Amino acid sequence: MSLTLTHARFHLLEAVRIPVALIGSAFFPAASMLFFVVPFTRDDAVGATYATASMLTFTVMTTNLFQYGIGVATDRDQPWSPYLRTLPSGPLPSFAGRIVAGLAMMLLSLIPVLVVAALLTPATVSPGGLVAGLGALVLAAVPFTLMGLAIGYALPAKAAIVAAQVLFLPLAFGGGLFTGGPGNEPGFVATVAPYLPTRGAAELMWAAVTDFPLNGTSMAALIVWTVALLGAAVWAYRRDEGRRFS
Amino acid sequence: MILARAEKVSKRYGDTTAVDGVSLDVAAGELVGLLGPNGAGKSTLVQLFTGQRRPTGGRVELCGGDPRDPAHRRRLGVTPQETGLPQTLRVGEVVDFVARHYADPLGRAELLTRFGLDDLVRRQTGGLSGGQKRRLAVALAFVGRPQIVFLDEPTTGLDVEARRALWDAVRAFHADGGTVVLTSHYLEEIEALATRAVVVGGGRVLADDTVDAVRGSVGRRRVSLTVAGGVPELPGVLAVETEGDRTHLYTADADRTVRDLVAARVPFHDLEVRPTSLEEAFLTLTAV
Numbered sequence: 001m002s003l004t005l006t007h008a009r010f011h012l013l014e015a016v017r018i019p020v021a022l023i024g025s026a027f028f029p030a031a032s033m034l035f036f037v038v039p040f041t042r043d044d045a046v047g048a049t050y051a052t053a054s055m056l057t058f059t060v061m062t063t064n065l066f067q068y069g070i071g072v073a074t075d076r077d078q079p080w081s082p083y084l085r086t087l088p089s090g091p092l093p094s095f096a097g098r099i100v101a102g103l104a105m106m107l108l109s110l111i112p113v114l115v116v117a118a119l120l121t122p123a124t125v126s127p128g129g130l131v132a133g134l135g136a137l138v139l140a141a142v143p144f145t146l147m148g149l150a151i152g153y154a155l156p157a158k159a160a161i162v163a164a165q166v167l168f169l170p171l172a173f174g175g176g177l178f179t180g181g182p183g184n185e186p187g188f189v190a191t192v193a194p195y196l197p198t199r200g201a202a203e204l205m206w207a208a209v210t211d212f213p214l215n216g217t218s219m220a221a222l223i224v225w226t227v228a229l230l231g232a233a234v235w236a237y238r239r240d241e242g243r244r245f246s
Numbered sequence: 247m248i249l250a251r252a253e254k255v256s257k258r259y260g261d262t263t264a265v266d267g268v269s270l271d272v273a274a275g276e277l278v279g280l281l282g283p284n285g286a287g288k289s290t291l292v293q294l295f296t297g298q299r300r301p302t303g304g305r306v307e308l309c310g311g312d313p314r315d316p317a318h319r320r321r322l323g324v325t326p327q328e329t330g331l332p333q334t335l336r337v338g339e340v341v342d343f344v345a346r347h348y349a350d351p352l353g354r355a356e357l358l359t360r361f362g363l364d365d366l367v368r369r370q371t372g373g374l375s376g377g378q379k380r381r382l383a384v385a386l387a388f389v390g391r392p393q394i395v396f397l398d399e400p401t402t403g404l405d406v407e408a409r410r411a412l413w414d415a416v417r418a419f420h421a422d423g424g425t426v427v428l429t430s431h432y433l434e435e436i437e438a439l440a441t442r443a444v445v446v447g448g449g450r451v452l453a454d455d456t457v458d459a460v461r462g463s464v465g466r467r468r469v470s471l472t473v474a475g476g477v478p479e480l481p482g483v484l485a486v487e488t489e490g491d492r493t494h495l496y497t498a499d500a501d502r503t504v505r506d507l508v509a510a511r512v513p514f515h516d517l518e519v520r521p522t523s524l525e526e527a528f529l530t531l532t533a534v
Contacts, residue, residue, distance in 0.1 A: 006346045010335070017334035017370070079330030086296045086324040087347040088316045088390070246300045 003089055007097020008104070011071075015105060025066065025105070029059035030112035036178060038120045046210065048123035050181025053133070053205040055113050058177040060137055061198060063106045064144040065151070065164045071098070072152025073160035076240065085245060099145070106141060125209045132208035140201035143222065146229035147197075153236035175199040182212065194218045197225035247274045248307075249394045249425050250295050255304035257290050257449075264290040266449035267304070272427055274393065277420045279440030279457065280429040287449040288429045292396050295427070296324050309393065320349065323392030325400060328379035333372030337363060337382055340371060341389060348390030360415055361385040377408050384412060394425040401435060413438055437461065467500035467521055471507070471514035480506045492516075 015022060033055050041048035075081050084094055117123045125133065151163050172178060175198025176185040182203075185193060193199040194215060200222025206212035250272040257265040265287045272278055282288045293299040294306045297313035311318040332340060338354060345351035358364045361381050371379060380403060387395045397416070401409040416439055420426055430436055436443050436457060443460040445453040453460050466484065471477075472491050482503060485496040497503040500519045507514060 003346065006343060010332070010339075010343050013339060014332060014334050079327035080332060081330075082293075082298050083324065083326035083330060085298045086319060086322065087344065088319040088322070089347050090316050245298060 003093035004096040004100060007094050008100035009097075011098055011101035012104060015101070022105075022108070025063050026109040026112045028062065029055055029109065030116055032058070032178075033113050033116040034120075037180070038116065041121050041123070041180075043122065045122040045124050047180055048117070048121040049125065049210055050206060050212075052113065052117040052121065052123045053209050054177045054180060054202050055117075056110055056133075056137060057140055057175075057198065057202040057205050058172050059110055059113055060106060060141050060201065061144045061171065061177075062168050063109045064102065064141055065148045065168055067102055067105055068098075068145060068148025069151035069155075069160045069164040070157065071102075072149060073155055073157040076153070076244070077157050082244065102145065103138075103141070106137075110137070129209045133205060136204040136208040140204055143197045143201065143226045143229050146226065146233045150229060150232040150236045153233065153240045171196060171198045175202060177202055181206065181210075195221045197222055197229075200225070248272065249274050249309055250427065251305075251307040252291070252294070253305045253307075255291075255294060255301045255306055257287075257294060257299060258302045263449050265294065265301075268446075268449070268451055269304075270444060270451060270454070272394070272425060274425050275420075275423055276442060277416075277426045277440050278428065279436030279443045280427060280446055281431070281433065281436050281443055281460070282429075282446035283431055286446045288446050289398065290449075291446065292324075292398055292427070292429060296322060296396055321390070321393035323387035323390055323395035325383045325387045325395075325397050327398075328376070328383040331371040331374075331379055331382065334370055336368055336370055337374070338367040340382070341386070344386050344389045350391055351389050352391055357385055357389060360388070360418075362411060377404050380404055381408065381412065384415075388415075388419065392424065394427070395419070397426065397428045399430060400428065401430075401432075409435075433461070466496050466498055467503075467519055469495040469497060469500055469503050469507075470516075470518040470520075471495075471512075472516045473512055473514040475513075477507070477512060477514075478510055480510070482506075 033052070037048065037051040037055060041051055085091070147167070148164070151160050155163055174189060174192050175196040176182070176189050176193045177198055179185040179189070194217040200218040203212065203214060203218050204222075207214050248271050250270075252268050252270045255265055255268050256263065268287075268291060270291075280288050280291065290299065294301055295308055295313060297308070297315075297319055300314060306313060309318045309321055313319060313322070335343070337358070341354050341357060345354065354367070355364070358367060361384065363378070363381060363385060366374065366378060366382075371382065374382065380401070384397060384400050387397060400416070401412055404412065416426060416428070426439075428436070428439060440457055443453070443455065443457045444451055445460055470492055473493055477486065477493055477495065480495070480503060482499050483495045483497050487494040487496070495503055504517070504519070
């Protein structure tokens with residue numbers, strides 16, 4: 001456990017030493033809040049709550065997709081990672097440490113969105129809803145963490161950056177994350193959204209903080225995505241192990 | 247006591263064989279130099295001994311067991327490649343990070359003093375000079391109070407003074423009973439430090455002997471000449487190579503070879519005698 005924290009600290013130190021990257025991951029979601037949510041939900045508490053939940057889901061997706069996709073791919077290129085293999089610990093503390101650090105980074109990038117929502121929008125949430133919402137965020141993080149890991153372990157760094165950038169926009173838009181709550185999205189988005197992991201994740205959030213009823217199709221799709229992404233991440237991890245360490 | 251053992255170990259990557267049936271024992275307290283040109287299989291052999299790779303055939307043991315099991319790496323120290331040091335972390339942070347993996351690590355101050363890095367403890371590794379990075383990388387091998395260290399090209403790119411300082415640190419560790427396996431493609435470095443030299447080429451052990459004996463077998467001369475009609479077979483010539491109209495004779499005793507050439511009335515001109523580089527010495531070792 002303490003080794004896991006040692007590795008987590010290592011990753012966090014690396015992140016903190018390049019503050020631009022930190023600001024970058026927190027800036028885009030907060031800016032999106034200011035431009036797309038604040039001006040359109042002045043008196044609409046329910047709409048603002050939905051939109052904030054969507055934006056939090058968006059933040060969860062982008063931070064995980066990028067931090068794991070690019071972080072893992074970059075580290076794999078460095079001779080430091082084979083060196084870690086010579087230290088007297090298995091690969092687990094290093095992996096677990098990365099996940100702990102990743103969760104911390106994700107929570108950090110959620111703060112600006114929450115602050116903007118609390119101060120500048122009429123979004124409301126009960127204390128119970130807040131706790132449920134945090135739980136939903138962690139659940140929602142699972143498929144995108146796996147997606148990031150799959151990309152990071154499967155692709156070289158330059159390709160991983162492109163893959164993450166190509167994926168995040170259609171996933172966000174197609175899942176209806178930019179159009180606030182349910183029913184606001186354009187027709188074709190409404191058609192595809194239930195089959196995208198972003199929508200399932202957003203619905204988990206909506207259900208946690210509003211009286212939104214969960215939709216069976218989206219939940220089934222979210223589970224299928226999560227299992228498929230787990231398979232992809234495990235496959236990519238094993239393939240990488242086989243190439244570099246066998 | 248044997249600390250590291252390879253038994254008929256092979257490592258293939260697809261069609262390439264990097265290590266080909268190597269057997270090697272390293273006993274506690276030895277200071278072994280692994281000598282060989284680039285691509286000889288030294289690095290792969292070290293990766294097999296340090297648990298980074300799984301052998302395709304044969305068996306590797308470290309401290310009494312499989313080096314891929316972390317428990318057998320508790321008394322192992324390895325140098326990372328200095329290009330891989332985490333750039334944004336400070337020297338002290340990197341040392342602490344590695345130290346936390348060991349049960350009874352050296353104190354940070356003690357380690358940094360030993361390797362002349364005290365002043366750099368707050369510096370980010372990305373801002374260090376090449377030589378400072380190299381010293382930090384070597385120092386990391388000693389953090390965990392190892393019984394055995396594998397130092398891969400420890401002084402490549404260091405100036406003379408830094409190289410001597412590092413050699414002193416390695417010698418001090420060895421004098422305290424530590425075991426060292428050192429790779430280098432500098433014969434000089436192996437001569438300065440090691441008592442035993444293992445010459446590796448083409449994935450095989452070509453020679454495994456005292457440093458003096460190995461120096462004798464790789465410390466050859468090249469006698470080059472231009473001659474019409476070929477050179478007769480001469481005693482003491484280990485290998486013959488032709489390159490355009492030049493003929494190169496590899497010999498352990500250049501004086502004798504030249505005398506023999508004259509005595510045999512070989513009509514040569516443009517005679518040139520020079521020490522062989524290590525690379526060339528390996529060619530002759532593989533040829534014999």
